[in-house]
Amino acid sequence: MSKKYVLIYKGFERFWHWMQALLIFFLMFTGFEIHGSYSFLGFKEAVTYHNIAAYLFLALTVFAIFWHFTTGEYKQYIPTFKNIKAQLDYYLLGIFRNAPHPTRKTLLSKLNPLQRLTYFGLKIILIPASILSGILYMLYRYPSRYGIEAINIGSLEVIAIIHTAAALLLVTFVIVHLYLITTGTTITSNLRAMLTGYEELEEEEHKTNETESKSEV
Amino acid sequence: MRNILISLLFFGLFLAISYGILKSNEIEKPDIVKLKEKYLKREMKKKADHSKFEVLNKDFSEPREITQACETCHNLTAQEIMNSNHYNWERVGYMKGRGIVYIGKKNAINNYCIAAHGNEKSCAKCHVGLGLDKSGNIITDPTNIDCMVCHDNTETYMKASEKGGEPVRTLDFKNIAQNVGKPKRSNCGVCHFFGGGGNNVKHGDLESAQFEPLRDVDVHMAVDGVNMQCTDCHKTKEHNIFGKLYSICSMNRERTRCEDCHTETPHREDIINEHGLKVSCQACHIPVYAKVNSTKLYWDWSTAGKLKNGEPYVEEDENGNHKYMSIKGSFVWGKNLKPDYVWFNGTASHYLLGDKIKDPKSPLILNPLYGSYEDEESKIIPVKIHTAKQPYDPENNILIMPKLYSEEKGAGAFWKDFDWIKASEIGMKEQGLPFSGKIDFIETKMYWPVNHMVSTKDKSVRCEECHTRNGSRIANLRDFYIPGRDYSPLVDGMGKLLIIFAIFGVIAHGGGRIAASYIRRRKMR
Structure with missing residues (x-):
């Protein structure tokens, strides 16, 4: 079977990914300071920077959504339960035996079934929960009949706790995500692909049954 | 064409977002400079x-x-x-559950004299x-x-x-x-x-240092600043002076407010102005009170009456304040104090002479200040809390107004004869109130809103003095959520577990892979 370097992550996709990574780390860092987990920048500074980063993240997300829909790339994230067991088996057993990946990475299907499911959850539940609770957090005002008007919500508590819960799940995701970078064809192939855009993939015309075992170099 | 439209759309979006970010900096500078000029140039004409x-x-x-x-x-x-x-x-006032009194x-009864x-x-x-x-x-x-x-x-x-x-x-x-x-x-x-019988005894934020204070003591009255007089804020209409203290007052009217001069949105930053909906100006701008001289914090009447060689005596603490007086009991004083904080909507109630004490086991609040987070009129205000142990009649459950002063001995005045029973008997009889002949002491508290001794702005309370897990200034106000102080123990606990689980999972999985690959390589050899 022949192999070929393919542009798997386009320019915008990489820009989006790394900007998002940067912003999420920064939001995490400032966010947990606001939460009271530690103090480093100072509460006021943490809030100021967290808010600025939040607006940038919001802008980036708008661009990303636009990009996904105009390019049709959103289809990559539609979950499939086909081969999900094979993928699980791979992570639990096959990976230790140096078995091949059960699903083939192609330009039209960059994500394995588990990734599809995870990223779908991330994009449909976790990120929206973070963003929406974050927006309410920022626009939230104390109920009052005077002066300042905005969304007047009786209590910040529910909003803040949802925002915290989403943040904690996101931290968990980041930890696992960072580790799973190393589970590509080689230890660094996933990272290199996300940096350069190119990854060595099997040529697409050979695509037949995706579960068919293939030999690795 | 389509590309142009899309680019325009994005440009518009970019502008909208930038506006959102930069907007807060465009707010006009507050009028503090004008205020300063007005009061600096003013002549006492x-x-x-x-x-x-x-x-x-x-x-x-x-x-x-x-x-x-x-x-x-x-x-x-x-x-x-x-x-x-x-x-x-x-003065006449309306009190909740009591009517016009x-x-x-x-x-009125206080817990000093x-x-x-x-x-x-x-x-x-x-x-x-x-x-x-x-x-x-x-x-x-x-x-x-x-x-x-x-x-x-x-x-x-x-x-x-x-x-x-x-x-x-x-x-x-x-x-x-x-x-x-x-x-x-x-x-x-x-x-x-x-x-209260001495400098700064009662208020804590009003004392002789304010005859000629410097800016670090009181930014408004400062002789090296705007040198404001009491009547500049306490406006007077037909000799009725506005701005009263809730040691006696109970109604939300004729108050003197910082906002009257400073407006309701005096800060450059929106987020601080928004705090003003729930936090009084004083709460942040009076970080400490009793800056120069001590104020009384605790008065224990129950120890009064001890004599040395049959004579009353006085003991002083290291700052020269009375620690013990035979005629009054023991005191605790404090200086450079952080205020306590309570919700307050401008209305209060008062223990009045003859009122029944509902629960003698818990401290009796002599002037409960009303307010809560839920109440739209309420703000967090700084207060001095004065605690005392004062005499009450444990059978009739009412505070005692003893006869304290008399010119000579033998008239039953406590300050001359040191006999609680007799002094109470006479005092209560003069008021037409019953007295059972028994005396006990009850803990009483009084709230003294702190309104003066405003500090310079660089000294105002910093965000993290409240927004913190440990030692928050408002640690006692628990009826609402504030970031940095509050969290859900359940959500945080589960989140922590999940993160630990993920880290261990990653270590175990990664370790397994390293071990497996090591074994494989050894087999190959």
């Missing part, structure tokens, strides 16, 4: 030169003659004074009258008004001790009468700085 009036140009021998002279021109003012709380020592020195009753002659040193009748009541004759105590601008006027409000007789009355004007800090301070 007099409307009339009293030294030119013939009626004042004589050697007065009786203080009442001066009042008469004043009233020849100010011929309708007496009516205002006779209706004012400064003259009547009481006159509250004043006659029926308990009440004025029985000691009127001495207490009247701070009355705007020139004397009391024989039974200690206020005289309703207009010539009894003491104009000078508030309007003397020579700073020489002085009331005599234990004379029911009379001035010292050796004063230069002519000079005083010819130099009257708007009250200055010295006029107000001579009483209000010394409430």
Whole structure:
């Protein structure tokens, strides 16, 4: 079977990914300071920077959504339960035996079934929960009949706790995500692909049954 | 065409977002500079030169003659004074669950000297009258008004001790009468700085240092700053002075507010202005009170009455404040204090003489301040809490107003005879209240809102003094969520578990892979 370097992550996709990574780390860092987990920048500074980063993240997300829909790339994230067991088996057993990946990475299907499911959850539940609770957090005002008007919500508590819960799940995701970078064809192939855009993939015309075992170099 | 549209759309979006981010910096600079200029350039302009009036140009021998002279021109003012709380020592107010009541020195009880009753002659040193009748009541004759105590601008006027409000007789009355004007800090301070029988005893934020304070003590009254007088904020209408304290007041009206000058949105940053919906200005801008001299925090009447060789004695603490007095009990003082914080909507209630104590086991709040997070009128305000142990009748469950003062021994006054039972018996009888003959001591608390001693802005309370897990200034206010202080233990706990689980999972999985690959390589060899 022949192999070929393919542009798997386009320019915008990489820009989006790394900007998002940067912003999420920064939001995490400032966010947990606001939460009271530690103090480093100072509460006021943490809030100021967290808010600025939040607006940038919001802008980036708008661009990303636009990009996904105009390019049709959103289809990559539609979950499939086909081969999900094979993928699980791979992570639990096959990976230790140096078995091949059960699903083939192609330009039209960059994500394995588990990734599809995870990223779908991330994009449909976790990120929206973070963003929406974050927006309410920022626009939230104390109920009052005077002066300042905005969304007047009786209590910040529910909003803040949802925002915290989403943040904690996101931290968990980041930890696992960072580790799973190393589970590509080689230890660094996933990272290199996300940096350069190119990854060595099997040529697409050979695509037949995706579960068919293939030999690795 | 399509590309152009898309680019335009994005450009528009970019502009909208940038506007959102940058908007907060475009708010106009607040008018603090204008305010400063207004008060710095202001002159104490007099409307009339009293030294030119013939009626004042004589050697007065009786203080009442001066009042008469004043009233020849100010011929309708007496009516205002006779209706004012400064003259009547009481004011009408509405209290929740109680209705309209006159509250004043006659029926209010505090947890310092308990009440004025029985000691009127001495207490009247701070009355705007020139004397009391024989039974200690206020005289309703207009010539009894003491104009000078508030309007003397020579700073020489002085009331005599234990004379029911009379001035010292050796004063230069002519000079005083010819130099009257708007009250200055010295006029107000001579009483209000010394409430409770000594400097700064009661308020904690009003004391003799404010006669001539520097900016770090009080940014408003500062002699090296805008040098404001009490009456600049405490505006007066027909001798009714605005801005009252809730030691006696109970209604949300005629208040003096910072916002009256500073507006409701004085900060550059929106987020701080928004705090103003729930947080009073004072809460952040008075980080410490009792900055120069100590204020009384605790008064334990139950230890009073100890004698040395049959004589009463006094002990002082390391700062020279009374620690123990046989006549009054033990005290705790404090200086440079962080205020306590409570929700307050401008209404309060008061324990009045004869009220039943509902639960003698828990502390009795003498002036409960109403308010809560839910209440739209409420804000967090700084207070000084004065705690005391004071006598009550455990059978009738009412606070005791003992007879404290008398000129000589044997009249049953506690300060002379040191007998609680006798002093209580007489004191309660004079009030027409029952007394069972038994005495116990109950813990009482009084809230003193802190409004003065505003610090310079660099000293104001920082975000993390409240928004923190440990030692938050508002750690006791638990009816709402604030970031940095509050969290859900359940969500945080589960999140922590999940993260630990993920880390261990990653380590185990990664370790497994390393081990597996090591074994494989060894087999290959």
